[in-house]
Amino acid sequence: MSSADVRRESVFVRLRDDVLASIVVFLVALPLSMGLALVAGYPFENAAAVGLVSGAIGGIVVGLLSGSPLQVSGAANGAAVMVAVFVKDFGLEAIGVIVLVSGLVQVVAGALRFGPIFRAVSPALIQGMLAGIGLLIFASQFHVMVDDIPPGTGREFGGIINLYSLPEAMWKGLTMEEHRPAALVGLLTIILIFAWSEFAPKRLRALPAPLIGVAVSAGFAWYFGLGLKYVPAPDDLFTAITLPTSAALLRLGEGGLWMAGLSLAFVAGAESLITATAIDAMQRHAARTRYNRELVAQGVGNMLCGVLGVLPVSGVIVRSSANVQAGGRTRLSTILHGVWILVFILLLPGVLKLIPVASLAAVLVYAGVKLIRIGFVKILWGQDRVEAGVYAATFVTVVATDVLTGLAVGVGLSVARLLYSFSRFEMQVDEREGRFDVALVGAATFIALPTLAGALEALPSDARVHVDLSRLSFIDHACLDLLVNWEQQLEASGGELALDWESLHGLFNERRLRATPAAS
Structure with a gap:
């Protein structure tokens, strides 16, 4: 096969993978967008x-501009909850203006290059967030899968409520006539997704398992005439669009409205950029995230959402992880999922109305379980117990409260651990035959200067001293400068100092080379 043939085949494979992945993301986006x-x-x-217009904007507009090719944007939990609060405080007619302001703030923040701030996130925090979101999705969508309303919807500690009421949902699906058909369709969908993923012939496995599950389950429900809830697709897309009125625009003079837009910009931006970091860790095909570009793309999308009066968008981990797991290779899969939303809602709303809500909920139940990586927890526990604690705290807080609070707790614990590591310092002094062996342990920062200086000055002025640096995790310029100056003072008094420079690496050795001339 020639190199040209290889390139053509490679392009075809990427195109095929992107198209199939976009269908999976479309199926995942439907229930999320509307719910x-x-x-x-x-x-x-x-x-x-x-919800569907927001999904189309997130896929097409943000997808075209995105700095994270495989991230999929649309309506997200954090932003949706904030909008619910704003509806109560400012009224539904002001939401478009608030979303417009938030988009403008995001564009400015990206232009000022604030994006990479969100890159400094530990894998334990990211995986804890993903697992928490996965459990929340499982708990809420399990209720939907039996044609019931999640009891925790809109309530404080809603995730916990959904979790402890799962046995009740199971009982309804098993015993109650109005819920049993939906439970049957949901269970059938999950079985089909699992079976197709694991046992389908290799030549057929390119067809997305969720598509097979939803299509077969929809046909099953139609054939047997099951009484189910179906996707409530609108006949006219333009019923969702409400352009800002002059009265709403005049409210731009309200400080509270600007504070709402600023807070929404931060929440949506944080969700997007942390999700982008998580997706970078999950995939190996596409380029790494360009954070400032991603922030600008999210801002442009939200400005358009504000003008049209629909939900704000941000990066959504469920859709994005589904995109990666389904084999998405380029931003085309993200863009196409938005195109499918538009095509179906404009041209084929009747097809959407044939899809059981229980079947779409089953897709999300399966996706939620996939986000909980038990293997990662086992590895983390064996490698670093403190990081495992960060994972656990993030996971529990996300489930008990919300994603942003969980992230705040995880970041706080990570920072606390960092501060502890950089404040932990001790000296071990051992005297043997007139020679003092001094071992520095931990992080030698400026905070340790009083301890280090006091211990060195307590040694005899003419002592022979060996300083072991091999057990340091970090040493800053202030401590290096103290050691170099003390070496000069000791030699002037007839003493001798041997610094174990060779035990340090990288930055430490570089600083030694700069300090040596001053010490001679």
Whole structure:
């Protein structure tokens, strides 16, 4: 095969993978888009269209501009909950202006290059966040899978409520006539997804397992005439679009409205950039995230969402991880998923109305379980117990409260650990035959200067001293400068100092070379 043939085949493979992945993401995005619009407080008759328009903007507009090629944007939990609060405080007519302000703030923040701030996130925190979100999705969508409303929706500690009421949902699915057909369709969907993923012939496995699960389950429900809830697709997409009125624009003079837009910009930006970091860790095909570009892309998408009066968008871990797991290779999969939303809602709304809500919920139940990586926890526990604690705290807080609080707790613990590591310092002095062996342990920062200086000055002025640096995790310029100056003072008094420079690496050796001339 010639190199040209190899390139053509490679392009075809990437195109095929992106198209198939986009279908999977589309199926995952449908229930999320519509459900979050209801959470945010939009009227039931418009909720589906509002969420789907946001999904289309997140896929097409943000996807085209995105700095994270495989991240999929759309309506997300954190932003939807904030919008629900804003609806109560400012009214539904002000939401478009607030979202517009948040988009503008994100564009400015990206232009000022604030994006990489969110890159400094530990893998334990990211995986704890993903596992927490996965459990929340499982708990809420399990109720939907039996055609029931998650009891924790819109309530404080809603995730916990959804979790402890799971046995009740199972009982309804097993015993109650109005819930049993949905439970059957949901279970069938999960079995089909698992079976297709594990046992389908290799030549057929390119077809996405969720597509097979939803298609077969929808056909099963139609054939047997099961009484189920189906996707409430609107007949007219434009019912979701509400352009800002002059009265709403005049409210731009309200300080509270600007504070709402600023807080929404931060929440949506944090969700997007931390999700982008997580997706970088999950995939090996696409380029790494360009954080400032991603922040600008999110801002442009939210400015458009504000103008159209729909839900704000941000990077969504469920859709993004589904994109990676389904084999997405380039930003085309993200863009196409938005195109499919538009095509179906504009041209084929009747097809959407044939899809059981229980089947789409089953796709999310399966996706939620996949986000909980037990193997990672075992490895982390064996390598670093403190990082395992960060994982556990992030996971528990995400489940008990919300994603942003969980991230705040995880970041706080990571910073506390960092501060502890950089404040932990001790000296071990051992005298043998008139020679003093001094071992420095921990992090020698400026905080340790009083301890280090006091211990060195307590040694005889003419002593022979060996300083072991091999057990240091870090040493800063202030401590290096103290050692160099003390070496000069000791030699002037007839003493001798041997510094174990060769035990240090990288930065330490570089600083030694700069300090040596001054010591001679």
